[in-house]
Amino acid sequence: MEDSRIALPIGTTLDRFIKKKQDEFQYATGELSQLLRDIALAGKVVNREINKAGLINIMGPIGNQNVQGEDQQKLDVLANIRFIRALTKGGEACAVISEEDEEITDLCNDGKYVIAIDPLDGSSNIDVNVSIGTIFSVFRRVTAVGTPITEEDVLQKGVEQVAAGYLLYGSSTMLVYTTGHGVNGFTYEPSLGEYFLSHPDMKIPEDGKIYSINEGSFASFPEPVKKYVNYCKDNQYSGRYIGSLVADFHRNLLKGGIYIYPPTASAPNGKLRLLYECNALAFIIEQAGGSASTGHGRVLEVKPAELHQRVPFFVGSKNMVEKAEAFYRK
Structure with a gap:
């Protein structure tokens, strides 16, 4: 075997990549870079807890419900604590809005x-x-800075985001993020404790053959959504639905497709939350060349009225989202 194949380069670490790209950010004082590192660190801790969840008593419901009336899992609460703790110690975030907390968490810094x-x-x-x-x-x-946090600070349109991302805990753990200059993905190497650039400049195909939707609620979908789903079936698209938003989104980002969570009888405004689910993924998908819509317009232009506001969500390949919107216009 050639020497060059014995020790192939692993790649660029997240820290080095952040430093290299820092000048692209208009507020390049190092604060956002540190913030991303804090989130990445908390992700390592959560990844560790998830990987040993079956060995210690941190699986299953905790016995409480969150503000949305959903049963909280033990790992929900644990992950919330880990991220808020990391952001508090990092000192760059002044407030956190979380799915698990009813009110704004003011970090008082x-x-x-x-x-x-x-x-x-x-x-x-x-x-x-x-x-x-x-x-x-x-x-x-x-x-x-230095004054109490208000709703004006948190109820901002998605177009005002300066960064967004997600961590995927799967067969490998990945961090994918954007600061408005494209989308890059990093894979976690646990033996080294580092994220390495594995998916540079991610782009979603303009078209795809995958549609992701919970068809168990088909009977209560709005008529335009029913027609779009039937259109997908007529064109022999593949139905793929994991039931984890990040996992479904990530697959479609790589392969091309559309994810839909429409209004239903039990969730007339949809189920996904605008501020901490839809805005982030809409920002990422647009930076990757895709599109995100409520069915009637761009997600990033929706002005939030409350912390836990829900919106219908159509996200993925540009042409597929436009086709779904066309059924609404008809």
């Missing part, structure tokens, strides 16, 4: 950034060892 986060997306899949994830959004606070 001079940080300039507000974080919206779903600490553990797809947590109902934990007990069956299916891929789950973390989704995060980063905004610059609007009010003066």
